[in-house]
Amino acid sequence: MLRNKVLPALLVLLASAVAAPGAAAPAHDLYLCASINGSARVIGFKDSGLNGVYRREAGGDFTQFGINQAMMLALAFDPRDPRMFYVAALNGLLRTPDGGKTWRVVTDWDVTEPKSVVVDPHQPDTVYVGVPDGVIVSHDRGLTWTRMERGLPDRGKYTQVVQVDRTHAGRVFAGCETGIYLTEDGAKSWRRVFPTAVTIEDIQQSPHDPLRWLAVTEGDGALGSRDGGRTWTKLASVPSDHALYNVAFDARDPQRLAITSWTDGLFVSEDGGRTWQTRNTGLPDSHHVWRTAIDPDTGRLYASLVEQALYVSDNFGRTWRIGGLPASRVTAFAFVPKAAN
Secondary structure (H helix, E strand, O other), X not given: OHHHHHHHHHHHHHHXXXXXXXXXXXXXXXXXXXXXXXXXXXXXXXXXXXOEEEEEOXXXXXXXXXXXXXXXXXXXXXXXXXXXXXXXXXXXXXXXXOOOOOOEEOOOOOOOOOOEEEEOOOOOOXXXXXXXXXXXXXOOOOOOOEEOOEOEOOOOOOEEEEEEOOOOOXXXXXXXXXXXXXXXXXXXXXXXXXXXXOOEEEEEEOOOXXXXXXXXXXXXXEEEEOOOOOOOEEOOXXXXXXXXXXXXXXXXXXXXXXXXXXXXXXXXXXXXXXXXXXXXXXXXXXXXXXXXXXXXXXOOEEEEEOOOEEEEEOOOOOOOEEEEOXXXXXXXXXEEEOOOO
């Protein structure tokens, strides 16, 4: 019985090893924020279970580098130099200018547990951060920060996610506990474009059509926009009775999308979001999928199962296998274009 289970896995690994020499070199590096179950939960503590930022190596393994942090939730890279990036951590926003060799907390004592960070590609000195009590903005690569919350509610501005429109400088969405908010003037003013009574968990822009956006919520289902995020409608084909955590577009195929669910596992669509189905064969029975991502170079689908492992699928979720990081919880994926030699 064991042989029947092990042999197919060995064949998959063998096929990957044989195909690798002739495969095209990936155009992106993959970075993760991950914590490992059972490792120390004290910031800076050294033990065998490292938390923090991981990088995918050439052979496919993941290596932790930089600070061993109890929890890192999001990361964003400077498009001019991938060695400069920002990480949202428990004790504030961290910045490294040299690819993780040195780090600095760039926010003040009153900023803790930032949830999301994004760099404006048109104004890369400008960084937006979602925090438990609103939004802060830096215009000098994190040296100084300003709260820019005009138009956000006095109560209900807990911000889980911030996302920049890649086609317009200063156009940013904030996913809060009371809805989706939009600024078109670099956070000088905000307006609510979709109200909710639950937290907006993720907001993503299509890599194919900049007017198309998707968002997922803690208990109000999935939302879609076809007009650049000015108006939103619920996606009737996605269940709304359980929390959804993030959404991913396939940069190679506009028909392919993925959404994570704590209860239902992974939802995928291969018809541009018109219909959705669960694809959990090979995943643990708990189906606690926290984050997903789609490799822009290969189309490989990733799924992080909470305190289980990072799973991968090369047939868009029809079958799964463990891809590394046992006992982990991945909180963020980032595919970063490789720096020019």
